[in-house]
Amino acid sequence: MTSITAYEAGASQLLMGNEAIARGALEAGLGFASAYPGNPSSEILGSLAEVAREMDIYAEWSVNEKVALEAAAAASFAGVRAIVAMKQNGLNVASDFLMNLNLTGTVAGLVLVVCDDPSGLSSTNEQDSRPAAKWAELPLLEPANSQEAKDMTKWAFELSEEIKNVCLVRSVTRVSHARGDVRLGEPMAPSREARFAPTTLGQFTPLLVPIKHSFLHQKVNKAREIFESSPFNWYTGPEKPELLIVTCGSGWNYSLEAVKALGLESSVGILKLGTTWPLPEKLVQQHLARTDKVLVVEEVNPFLEGNLKELVGDTFATLGPLTFYGKRSGHLPTFGELDPDRVMGALGSILGRERVAVEPDYAKKAQALTGSLVQARMIGFCAGCPHRATLWSVKNALKLDGRGGFVTGDIGCYTMGLGPTGFFQLKTVQAMGSGAGLACGFGKLDKLGFDQPVLTVCGDSTFFHAAIPALINGVYNQSNFTLIILDNSATAMTGFQPHPGTGASALGEPAPTVDPEGLCRSLGIRVEVADPFDLQDTTQKLLDLMQDDSGVRVLISRRKCALVRAKEEKPAYKVRVDTEKCRGESCGCARLCTRIFQCPGLVWDDETHTAKIDEVICTGCGVCADICPASAIIREVA
Amino acid sequence: MKDKDPLNVIVTGVGGQGNVLISQLMGSALVRSGYHVTIGETYGASQRGGAVMSHLRISRQAQYGPLIPHGQADVILGLEPVETLRVLGQYGNPGVMVVTNSRPVYPLAVAVGIAHYPSVEEIVKALEELSRKAWMINATDIALDLGASILANIVMVGALVAADVLPLAAQEFELELQESLPTDRLDLNLKAFRRGLAELKAR
Numbered sequence: 001m002t003s004i005t006a007y008e009a010g011a012s013q014l015l016m017g018n019e020a021i022a023r024g025a026l027e028a029g030l031g032f033a034s035a036y037p038g039n040p041s042s043e044i045l046g047s048l049a050e051v052a053r054e055m056d057i058y059a060e061w062s063v064n065e066k067v068a069l070e071a072a073a074a075a076s077f078a079g080v081r082a083i084v085a086m087k088q089n090g091l092n093v094a095s096d097f098l099m100n101l102n103l104t105g106t107v108a109g110l111v112l113v114v115c116d117d118p119s120g121l122s123s124t125n126e127q128d129s130r131p132a133a134k135w136a137e138l139p140l141l142e143p144a145n146s147q148e149a150k151d152m153t154k155w156a157f158e159l160s161e162e163i164k165n166v167c168l169v170r171s172v173t174r175v176s177h178a179r180g181d182v183r184l185g186e187p188m189a190p191s192r193e194a195r196f197a198p199t200t201l202g203q204f205t206p207l208l209v210p211i212k213h214s215f216l217h218q219k220v221n222k223a224r225e226i227f228e229s230s231p232f233n234w235y236t237g238p239e240k241p242e243l244l245i246v247t248c249g250s251g252w253n254y255s256l257e258a259v260k261a262l263g264l265e266s267s268v269g270i271l272k273l274g275t276t277w278p279l280p281e282k283l284v285q286q287h288l289a290r291t292d293k294v295l296v297v298e299e300v301n302p303f304l305e306g307n308l309k310e311l312v313g314d315t316f317a318t319l320g321p322l323t324f325y326g327k328r329s330g331h332l333p334t335f336g337e338l339d340p341d342r343v344m345g346a347l348g349s350i351l352g353r354e355r356v357a358v359e360p361d362y363a364k365k366a367q368a369l370t371g372s373l374v375q376a377r378m379i380g381f382c383a384g385c386p387h388r389a390t391l392w393s394v395k396n397a398l399k400l401d402g403r404g405g406f407v408t409g410d411i412g413c414y415t416m417g418l419g420p421t422g423f424f425q426l427k428t429v430q431a432m433g434s435g436a437g438l439a440c441g442f443g444k445l446d447k448l449g450f451d452q453p454v455l456t457v458c459g460d461s462t463f464f465h466a467a468i469p470a471l472i473n474g475v476y477n478q479s480n481f482t483l484i485i486l487d488n489s490a491t492a493m494t495g496f497q498p499h500p501g502t503g504a505s506a507l508g509e510p511a512p513t514v515d516p517e518g519l520c521r522s523l524g525i526r527v528e529v530a531d532p533f534d535l536q537d538t539t540q541k542l543l544d545l546m547q548d549d550s551g552v553r554v555l556i557s558r559r560k561c562a563l564v565r566a567k568e569e570k571p572a573y574k575v576r577v578d579t580e581k582c583r584g585e586s587c588g589c590a591r592l593c594t595r596i597f598q599c600p601g602l603v604w605d606d607e608t609h610t611a612k613i614d615e616v617i618c619t620g621c622g623v624c625a626d627i628c629p630a631s632a633i634i635r636e637v638a
Numbered sequence: 639m640k641d642k643d644p645l646n647v648i649v650t651g652v653g654g655q656g657n658v659l660i661s662q663l664m665g666s667a668l669v670r671s672g673y674h675v676t677i678g679e680t681y682g683a684s685q686r687g688g689a690v691m692s693h694l695r696i697s698r699q700a701q702y703g704p705l706i707p708h709g710q711a712d713v714i715l716g717l718e719p720v721e722t723l724r725v726l727g728q729y730g731n732p733g734v735m736v737v738t739n740s741r742p743v744y745p746l747a748v749a750v751g752i753a754h755y756p757s758v759e760e761i762v763k764a765l766e767e768l769s770r771k772a773w774m775i776n777a778t779d780i781a782l783d784l785g786a787s788i789l790a791n792i793v794m795v796g797a798l799v800a801a802d803v804l805p806l807a808a809q810e811f812e813l814e815l816q817e818s819l820p821t822d823r824l825d826l827n828l829k830a831f832r833r834g835l836a837e838l839k840a841r
Contacts (some may be wrong), residue, residue, distance in 0.1 A: 002666070002817070002818055011808075012669050013666075013669070013673060014662065014665045014666045014669045014677075121680065125669065145699070145701055145703075145704075173706075174678060174703075174704050174705065177678075177679050178676060178677060178678045178679065179662065179665060179675070179676065179677040179679070179703035180674075180675065180676045180677070180701055180704075181669045181673075181674055181675055181701070250703075250704075253702070253703025253704065253705075254703055254705070257702065257703050257704070261707065339705045339707070340703060340705055340706075340707040341707050341708050344707070355708060357707030357708045357709045358708060358731065359709075359711075359725065359731070359732070362709075362730070362731060362732055362768070363709075365767060365768065366726060366727045366730055366768055367727065369723075369763065369764035369767060369768060370724070370726060370727040370764050370768070371727070373720060373723055373729060373756040373760055373761070373764065374720055374723050374724045375720075375745060375747065375753055376745075376750075377652065377687060377688050377689045377745045377746075378687075378688075378745070378746060378747065379653075379687055379688045380687060380746055421746070591750075591751060594749075594750040594751050594753065595750055595752060598746060598750050600687060600746055600749055602750075603744070603749040603750065603751070604749070604750055604751025606751065606754075608834040614749070616718075616787065624769075
């Protein structure tokens with residue numbers, strides 16, 4: 001598709017929120033960009049990497065978010081404007097460094113973009129990252145659409161340099177993964193005089209802590225002062241509204257829509273805040289004074305609501321009593337993402353207006369005609385996915401072992417191993433690398449009566465990100481578990497970004513390859529390598545490792561992602577079902593091949609009552625030939 | 639229909655059908671003609687057989703939010719029939735115009751024999767009763783005839799443009815294809831678009 005530098009300044013381009021953030025950084029004279037992939041943030045670094053050669057700037061996929069922030073901070077220390085991007089979970093990984101960087105301060109503009117995922121559309125949580133701004137005492141900007149995403153990111157670099165500290169930009173899925181027309185500005189060349197030159201003792205440390213902390217407060221006050229006149233905060237509506245909506249980010253879109261749909265333009269005003277921490281107190285008070293009823297619209301937690309109430313508490317004598325509506329009052333949900341209908345519902349119930357979204361007759365007819373026809377489309381492993389094959393062997397090895405062993409899971413495509421296409425094998429899933437960390441603990445419970453074998457899985461990218469310290473911990477503390485590295489040579493879930501094991505850089509250039517096998521062996525770990533498509537060998541190796549029962553063992557289950565193979569290779573096999581041999585429903589297997597194995601390429605034919613191959617979907621991996629007890633699935637070398 | 643402001647269009651289908659791409663192409667073409675366009679997309683499940691939906695808000699006046707309120711779709715472009723019904727149930731109204739592909743993509747539960755897919759009669763009945771007008775196009779067959787099932791999405795855009803429900807002319811979309819696609823893929827996509835145009839015009 002069209003790159004973020006394809007159009008001239010002054011033109012309008014349809015840009016995804018994340019592309020707009022990247023474009024804003026280029027217009028600010030960005031020199032350095034780093035990130036670890038994670039939805040909904042991945043396209044920020046992705047689109048910068050795409051133009052990095054042309055713009056002669058540096059872009060990298062870092063091994064994790066903490067290193068990404070550290071690397072970007074180094075660029076800032078050397079006088080180069082830098083951006084670092086991550087999803088909400090990533091901010092937690094980076095926060096150890098962030099909580100020292102805030103006291104240290106920065107030199108050239110440093111912008112940290114965090115993309116939250118309300119409703120956890122592609123995440124394990126729906127963490128609201130904004131309290132991190134308050135916690136770390138760093139200024140926070142919240143764009144509402146692509147145009148603002150570009151403009152705010154550009155401005156964030158200036159703000160960062162004004163106050164000599166990191167500036168946070170917080171986006172959400174409905175901004176990052178929405179597209180909108182953006183009026184483009186001129187890209188700017190970065191400074192090419194990078195030099196690290198400390199002028200005072202301890203300048204690049206948080207020491208002496210209380211003094212640096214007092215400096216941090218001065219910076220916050222300066223940011224607040226700047227925010228008082230920021231063009232990213234504005235009011236629309238009547239002079240004295242019956243109700244004032246205070247909103248930010250995605251909430252602003254829904255508020256506008258709701259006010260318009262209910263025809264409340266003459267009675268409801270909207271204060272749209274782009275700078276949400278520290279609050280521009282004078283500006284906010286001036287607008288709160290317009291009315292005595294306030295509705296706060298924001299995603300996900302009542303962060304803005306809490307800060308507004310704090311301010312009202314401090315200024316009660318001048319503002320007088322106000323009634324607040326929002327998440328605390330129960331007018332808006334405290335979990336899940338917002339949408340225009342939810343905001344219309346809140347407005348309607350506060351002001352006693354009823355809005356009929358869908359005519360009841362139509363709604364009834366729609367329910368009657370479509371309700372029973374429309375089923376959930378569950379997501380699962382793709383046809384030919386190596387994870388399905390590995391987890392099949394895991395299931396069988398655990399059964400053969402018979403001691404009640406189990407698998408702790410991790411973050412990636414294979415998280416779907418919790419569900420039917422992974423045969424429900426994963427029993428825990430938390431954070432990046434946590435499967436191995438949990439395994440360390442389970443593997444040390446033998447003194448306390450524990451005797452189950454412990455398996456844990458992680459992907460290749462997750463291995464580099466956070467599993468290595470847990471693995472070393474397991475070796476050092478002589479824990480007892482088997483780590484299965486699901487090496488599919490890709491960060492598949494987030495869009496195939498390269499990582500240290502792939503031999504390619506963010507720009508697609510050759511890079512040194514870090515070999516997980518050699519790394520594990522260097523720790524003195526017993527390592528086996530298996531091809532997951534060889535079910536018998538994989539199952540046997542797993543059994544051997546499980547029954548070795550001493551220390552940490554590693555199985556590398558190595559096979560490229562099916563989506564990558566489809567682009568690079570011809571199918572290995574032509575697969576078909578021999579309908580003479582397939583006994584259909586009368587076979588004792590109870591449709592093992594389709595009902596249990598659940599590959600989208602192997603389907604049940606309702607007419608012939610046998611299994612059949614869907615040739616459009618089948619990738620020719622041939623694994624299903626090994627699971628049919630009647631040997632009715634035939635695999636021929638293609 | 640096409641003068642309504644904002645015009646609310648939903649493109650729906652299954653991950654892997656190229657739903658996001660056509661929303662983006664139509665959106666870019668409309669921005670080129672001076673419209674404000676916002677597109678809200680459901681990502682994440684897009685490569686793994688999940689339902690995928692894009693909301694397009696098209697306006698001469700302002701940028702709208704990325705989510706269309708319930709019951710407020712003006713146009714639905716469906717790449718998969720049951721996904722079209724899913725969207726109709728939530729966002730439909732008596733005035734909605736629908737153009738949908740007739741070829742099913744079976745959910746995994748149907749493929750592996752633990753659920754059933756609705757019959758063509760059931761689908762057609764629901765489409766007719768829940769829309770002002772609905773067209774069913776066998777876009778996948780046309781695409782296969784051109785050599786690649788993936789082209790069904792572009793065939794469907796052709797049909798949608800021919801239905802004259804968007805402020806988007808055929809030559810404007812063709813210009814977008816020329817600007818956005820590498821030359822080796824352009825010819826086939828232009829063919830697919832024109833086949834879709836012709837298919838609906840012939841109705």
